[in-house]
Amino acid sequence: MAAIQKLLNFALPPLSFVLLFTLMLPILLFNILLYVRQLFCTDENMENKVVVITGAASGIGEQLAYAYGRRGALLSLVDIRMDKLVAVADRARSLGSPDVIIIHADVSKLQDCHLFVDQTVNHFGRLDCLVNNAGIGWPSGFQDWNNDDSQFTPVTDVNFWGSVYGTLCAIPHLKTSKGRIIVISSVLAWFPLPRLSIYNASKAALISYYETLRIELGWTIGITIVTPGLIKTDLGSRVVEEEEIMGLIPMVSASELAESILKSACRGDMYLTEPSWMKVLFPLKVLYPQVADWALRFMFGIPSKETNSRNKGHSATERKIL
Structure with a gap:
């Protein structure tokens, strides 16, 4: 089973891209036809x-x-x-x-x-x-x-x-x-x-x-x-x-x-x-989950991981001083 999983992990990603590009044009044409049909169809x-x-x-x-x-x-x-x-x-x-x-x-x-x-x-x-x-x-x-x-x-x-x-x-x-x-x-x-x-x-x-x-x-x-x-x-x-x-x-x-x-x-x-x-x-x-996450943290003012770590470090130092 492990060998089959490795084969699938290796073979399926490139095959899926080939299939995606092969089907892209027919699906696009089909969607265009549906759109045109909707324009002339009554609700x-x-x-x-x-x-x-x-x-x-x-x-x-x-x-x-x-x-x-x-x-x-x-x-x-x-x-x-x-x-x-x-x-x-x-x-x-x-x-x-x-x-x-x-x-x-x-x-x-x-x-x-x-x-x-x-x-x-x-x-x-x-x-x-x-x-x-x-x-x-x-x-x-x-x-x-x-x-x-x-x-x-x-x-x-x-x-x-x-x-x-x-x-x-x-x-x-x-x-x-x-x-x-x-x-x-x-x-x-x-x-x-x-x-x-x-x-x-x-x-x-x-x-x-x-x-x-x-x-x-x-x-x-x-x-x-x-x-x-x-x-x-x-x-x-x-x-x-x-x-x-x-x-x-x-x-x-x-x-x-x-x-x-x-x-x-x-x-x-x-x-x-x-x-x-x-x-x-x-x-x-x-496609860009890291960019989306970073942008949302920035927009909502959520501190980064590094900032949290620095804050924890400062807090620990302050407790030691106190």
């Missing part, structure tokens, strides 16, 4: 399609409710903040949605996910699209660890399990309608910023899960994975307040993002990054 008609949106009381979820409402979709809005949800539902109706129901549910609880899926199907008779938007987050990293998981587990429970639970409950109905799942991840899933480690990890887990699910489901259910950048929401504003350097990054409005998500999902896209210029961060991270 999916969402009129009277049943759409569930989690975390619909504010932010991206609220704007998605309005965007789908303008397209005449039937809406099932899910959140734990019922007072805000009522106002969102009223406006969605005024914008053109024929029927809107609101459901109080905590997506981090499996029984609540069964509840909002069952109530939606019982009311409308079908389910065409599940938008896993509910999410929470706040700046947190290893330095915030105080041997208590109560500050970390809610983020993973809502951001990851909140999407997975709802998806598992909805899959049987989406198979029937040949529907679509939209999951809101983040650019931070593949270009993580410091002091947001738990949030970054929860969003990265979403991408891994839904890419795997897409393979398992085949062509039965479409899946669009959205990786937004810095968005003008409560969470985005909180991040800017905590980290001043983030204020230099242009923010996208939640309404603009919602329109982009709807159009992308109607086209059947597998991925959407908004704003699109942030796509350049992915190859930067993959």
